[in-house]
Amino acid sequence: MRKKFVYSFLAVFLIFSLGACSEKTKEAPDTNKSESKETHSKQTAHWSYEGETGPEHWGELDQANATCVDGSEQSPINIEFSQVITDKKTENIQIQYEPTPFTLVNNGHTVQANAKTESNSILVEGNKYKLAQFHFHTPSEHQFNGQHYDMELHLVHKDANGKIAVLGVMIQEGEKSEKLASIWDVLPKEETREGIPVKEPIDLQGILPQDQRSFHYNGSLTTPPCTEEVKWVIFEEPIEMSKEQIQAFQQIFPDNHRPVQSSNDREIYETK
Numbered sequence: 001m002r003k004k005f006v007y008s009f010l011a012v013f014l015i016f017s018l019g020a021c022s023e024k025t026k027e028a029p030d031t032n033k034s035e036s037k038e039t040h041s042k043q044t045a046h047w048s049y050e051g052e053t054g055p056e057h058w059g060e061l062d063q064a065n066a067t068c069v070d071g072s073e074q075s076p077i078n079i080e081f082s083q084v085i086t087d088k089k090t091e092n093i094q095i096q097y098e099p100t101p102f103t104l105v106n107n108g109h110t111v112q113a114n115a116k117t118e119s120n121s122i123l124v125e126g127n128k129y130k131l132a133q134f135h136f137h138t139p140s141e142h143q144f145n146g147q148h149y150d151m152e153l154h155l156v157h158k159d160a161n162g163k164i165a166v167l168g169v170m171i172q173e174g175e176k177s178e179k180l181a182s183i184w185d186v187l188p189k190e191e192t193r194e195g196i197p198v199k200e201p202i203d204l205q206g207i208l209p210q211d212q213r214s215f216h217y218n219g220s221l222t223t224p225p226c227t228e229e230v231k232w233v234i235f236e237e238p239i240e241m242s243k244e245q246i247q248a249f250q251q252i253f254p255d256n257h258r259p260v261q262s263s264n265d266r267e268i269y270e271t272k
Contacts, residue, residue, distance in 0.1 A: 047224050055258045058224050068226035074261035075219030076141035090269045094123035097205040103195025106188035110135040110256055124231050129157030129165040138250050141222050141257045150246050165231040174240030179207045184245050189252050209237035217268045222258045
């Protein structure tokens with residue numbers, strides 16, 4: 001009886017052991033597959049301005065970027081002055097800016113200044129958009145009559161429904177920009193995880209060109225996922241930065257512009 005009891009106990013123990021091994025074997029591949037997918041997603045979501053992850057490949061890197069290839073109203077574009085519509089009545093935008101504190105980040109694609117308050121806004125076609133951030137590109141992303149400027153400033157705004165309006169400001173070499181000096185004093189050369197406080201409030205109104213004639217058109221974000229239905233307002237008059245200021249940015253980002261996209265017969269209006 002004792003031997004039969006021992007044999008029976010061993011048999012039951014062996015059955016449970018094999019069952020447990022079987023469950024572990026089933027779980028392991030699923031877990032690994034999940035991790036593999038997550039890693040793959042992170043890798044393919046990476047984009048840049050050159051090589052295999054450059055602008056011509058953005059649409060291939062992630063399904064979320066499909067609009068970069070399939071969109072019909074992509075930005076930036078070349079603005080040919082001879083094709084701009086000037087005889088249609090278009091409301092001037094209303095800019096409501098005041099000196100505001102910002103924090104700086106280097107996100108790996110540009111230097112971006114994030115607003116710490118919602119006190120800055122613009123009115124475009126009667127709709128209010130609040131400033132979220134501004135950042136820089138070199139050379140300029142938009143072209144005027146097929147020509148780039150040294151840099152371009154983008155001021156990105158969002159309305160209550162998440163719709164976007166961007167003010168674009170061309171930058172050319174000239175006098176030092178005192179209004180942007182406090183940002184240039186702390187330009188982050190490496191990618192950052194936390195915002196770097198700018199010592200002084202930034203007077204964006206003082207940065208904008210005095211002549212505020214501008215071009216208006218419907219476009220997109222110029223970075224993935226290239227979201228469309230963006231209201232673009234590009235000032236015709238450039239602002240100036242010194243050669244040293246421009247070179248300081250280009251040492252961090254030698255080239256972070258998306259090439260111009262097809263206008264697809266979009267209408268571009270000028271306000272005076």
